[in-house]
Amino acid sequence: MPKSVIPIGPYHPLQEEPEFFTLTVDGETVVDIDVQVGYNHRGIEKLSERRTFDQSTFVIERICGICSTSHPFAYTRAVEDIIPVEVPERAKYIRTIIAEGERIHSHLLWLGLAGHFLGYNTLYMWVWKLREEILDVMEILSGNRNNYAMFKPGGVRRDIKSEDIPLVIKKIDSIVPTLDRLKKAILDDPVLHARLKGIGILTREDAIDYGALGPTSRASGVAKDVRKDAPYGAYDKVEWDMIVTETGDVFEKVIVRVLEVYESIKIMKTCLLNLPEGEIDLNIKDIPPGEGIGSAEAPRGETFHYVRSDGTNRPARHKVRAPTFMNLPTFKVTVIGETISDATIILAAIDPCYCCTERMAVRNTKGKKIYHGQDLIRLSQEKTEHIKRKMGIK
Amino acid sequence: MKLTLKALLKSPWVFHLSTGSCNNCDIEILDCLTPRFDIERFGMLLAPSIKHADVLLVTGSCNRKSAIRLKRLYEQAPKPCLVVAIGECSLSRGMFIHSYNCPLPLDKIIPVDAYIPGCPPKPEAILAGALKLIQKIKGNL
Numbered sequence: 001m002p003k004s005v006i007p008i009g010p011y012h013p014l015q016e017e018p019e020f021f022t023l024t025v026d027g028e029t030v031v032d033i034d035v036q037v038g039y040n041h042r043g044i045e046k047l048s049e050r051r052t053f054d055q056s057t058f059v060i061e062r063i064c065g066i067c068s069t070s071h072p073f074a075y076t077r078a079v080e081d082i083i084p085v086e087v088p089e090r091a092k093y094i095r096t097i098i099a100e101g102e103r104i105h106s107h108l109l110w111l112g113l114a115g116h117f118l119g120y121n122t123l124y125m126w127v128w129k130l131r132e133e134i135l136d137v138m139e140i141l142s143g144n145r146n147n148y149a150m151f152k153p154g155g156v157r158r159d160i161k162s163e164d165i166p167l168v169i170k171k172i173d174s175i176v177p178t179l180d181r182l183k184k185a186i187l188d189d190p191v192l193h194a195r196l197k198g199i200g201i202l203t204r205e206d207a208i209d210y211g212a213l214g215p216t217s218r219a220s221g222v223a224k225d226v227r228k229d230a231p232y233g234a235y236d237k238v239e240w241d242m243i244v245t246e247t248g249d250v251f252e253k254v255i256v257r258v259l260e261v262y263e264s265i266k267i268m269k270t271c272l273l274n275l276p277e278g279e280i281d282l283n284i285k286d287i288p289p290g291e292g293i294g295s296a297e298a299p300r301g302e303t304f305h306y307v308r309s310d311g312t313n314r315p316a317r318h319k320v321r322a323p324t325f326m327n328l329p330t331f332k333v334t335v336i337g338e339t340i341s342d343a344t345i346i347l348a349a350i351d352p353c354y355c356c357t358e359r360m361a362v363r364n365t366k367g368k369k370i371y372h373g374q375d376l377i378r379l380s381q382e383k384t385e386h387i388k389r390k391m392g393i394k
Numbered sequence: 395m396k397l398t399l400k401a402l403l404k405s406p407w408v409f410h411l412s413t414g415s416c417n418n419c420d421i422e423i424l425d426c427l428t429p430r431f432d433i434e435r436f437g438m439l440l441a442p443s444i445k446h447a448d449v450l451l452v453t454g455s456c457n458r459k460s461a462i463r464l465k466r467l468y469e470q471a472p473k474p475c476l477v478v479a480i481g482e483c484s485l486s487r488g489m490f491i492h493s494y495n496c497p498l499p500l501d502k503i504i505p506v507d508a509y510i511p512g513c514p515p516k517p518e519a520i521l522a523g524a525l526k527l528i529q530k531i532k533g534n535l
Contacts, residue, residue: 010460010463011411011412011463011467016412016420016421016424017412017417017420018412018413018414018463038459039457039459039460039463040412040414040415040454040457040460041414041457041459041495042414042455042457042490042493042495042496043490043493043494043495043496044493046493046494047490047492047493058489059489062416062418062489062513063416064416064417065415065416065418065419065420065514066417066418066421068416068418112428124428125429128424128425128428128429129428129429132425132428132430145422145516146418146421146514147418147513147514355415355416355417
C-alpha cells in the first residue's frame with residue numbers, strides 16, 4: 001500500500017514554536033516520524049561567551065521563557081562549582097521558591113495546552129486562569145511575570161520581604177480548591193480516559209534506553225529526579241514525594257504533572273514559612289580557571305550546564321543540554337503505530353520545548369554542511385544504535 | 395479610508411508567528427486570549443492561517459532559517475496586512491543583536507506597523523498596543 005507523508009509545520013496553528021514534523025502514514029497509522037528543528041536557533045552559547053559571568057545569567061534566562069529559572073539555576077551552580085563555593089542558606093531557599101513557582105506555572109501551562117489539543121477548551125481557559133494567580137505570586141516575589149532575573153553566581157539578586165510572605169501564602173492556598181476540582185474533573189472524565197489511556201506508551205526499558213528525563217521518565221516508572229538524586233537548593237531540607245507511575249502512557253504523564261503541582265505547592269509553602277535569616281549573596285569577584293558542571297530539575301527534566309573558565313571575567317566555553325533534547329527521540333517509539341489523531345497529543349505529551357533544545361549548529365570544516373538539531377538527533381540516535389550493536393542488544 | 399481597512403477595524407484576526415523567540419512573548423499572546431485579559435471581547439481572534447488573518451504578530455529575533463519563511467508568509471498574506479512586532483527581540487533583536495544567526499532586525503525584512511516593547515511585554519501592554527494600532531489606522535483617514 002502506498003504511504004503518504006503529512007507535513008506538520010514549521011508554522012502551524014497547533015504549535016506555539018516553529019518546528020517541523022514529517023509523519024509518514026499508512027492509512028490512519030503513523031509508520032515513521034521525522035523532526036526538523038533549527039527555526040529557533042539564536043546562538044546563545046556563543047553569546048554567553050561574550051558576556052561576563054554575571055551578565056550571562058540574563059542571556060541564559062532567555063534560552064526559554066518557560067524554564068527561565070532552571071537554566072540560570074544550572075548555570076549558577078556550574079559557576080559555583082568552578083570556585084567551588086556554597087551559597088548562603090537564605091539564597092538557597094529563595095532559589096528553591098522561585099524554581100518551584102516556575103514548575104507550577106509550567107505544568108499548569110502544559111495542562112491547559114493539552115486540554116486545548118484534545119478539544120477541551122474549557123479546561124484550557126480554566127487552567128490558564130488559575131495560572132495567572134501563580135504569575136501574580138512570581139510578580140510579588142521577583143517583580144516580573146516571566147523572566148525573573150533572580151539568579152546570579154553566588155546568590156540571588158533580590159530578597160523576599162517578610163511582609164510579602166503572608167500574602168503569597170494566601171495566594172498559593174487560593175489555587176488549591178480550584179486545582180482539586182480540576183484534578184477530579186480530569187481524573188474522572190470518561191472521555192479523557194478513553195482518549196489518553198493506552199496511547200503513546202513509553203515502556204520503562206525504552207525510557208532508560210533513550211535516556212528520557214523528568215515527568216516523561218517518571219510516568220514510565222523510572223524514578224529519576226535531580227532534586228532527590230543529587231539534592232541542591234533547599235530540596236533536601238523539605239519533605240516532599242517524587243511522583244512515579246507505572247505504564248508510561250499519556251494519561252500517566254498528565255497525572256504525574258498534576259500531582260507534581262501539589263508537591264511544588266508543598267515545597268514552596270514550607271520554604272516560605274521556614275525562610276532562614278542571613279545573607280543572600282556572596283559577592284563573588286573573580287572566577288578562577290577551571291571547569292564546572294551544574295544541573296537542575298526543570299519542569300521537563302534535568303537541565304545540564306557546563307562552564308569552563310580561563311581566569312578572565314567571561315566563560316571560555318558554555319554548553320547547555322536541555323531536557324527536551326533527550327525526550328525528543330522517544331517519539332520514535334511512542335508515535336509509531338498510533339493513529340494520526342492521537343499523534344498530536346503524544347507529540348505534546350513530553351512537553352517539548354524547542355527553544356531550549358536548539359543550541360548549536362556544528363560546521364564541518366571540510367564541506368559547507370551545517371549540522372542543525374535534526375542532524376544531531378540523527379547522529380545521536382545512530383550512536384545509540386552503534387553502541388547497542390556493539391553490546392549485542394537488538 | 396479604504397473599505398478593506400475599515401472592515402478590518404471591527405474584528406482584526408491575528409496570525410501569530412514565532413521567528414526564534416524564547417516562548418515568553420508567545421505565551422503572553424496566548425495569555426491575552428484567556429479569561430483574565432480576554433482580548434476576544436475586542437473581536438480579535440487567533441487565525442489558523444495567514445490567509446485568513448488581517449494582522450501578523452511577529453515575535454522573536456528573525457534567524458537565518460525563519461527569515462526566509464517570514465518573507466514568504468508575508469507575501470502570502472492578503473493585503474492590507476498589518477504587522478505588529480512584539481517584544482524586544484523583534485524590535486531590535488535585543489540581546490541577540492550580536493548573534494551570528496540573527497542577521498537583520500524585523501523591520502528590515504518586512505514593513506512593520508506597530509511595535510510593542512518589553513521582554514516580554516505584559517498582556518496589558520499587548521492590549522494597549524493593539525488599541526494604538528487601531529487608532530493609528532483611524533488617524534490615516
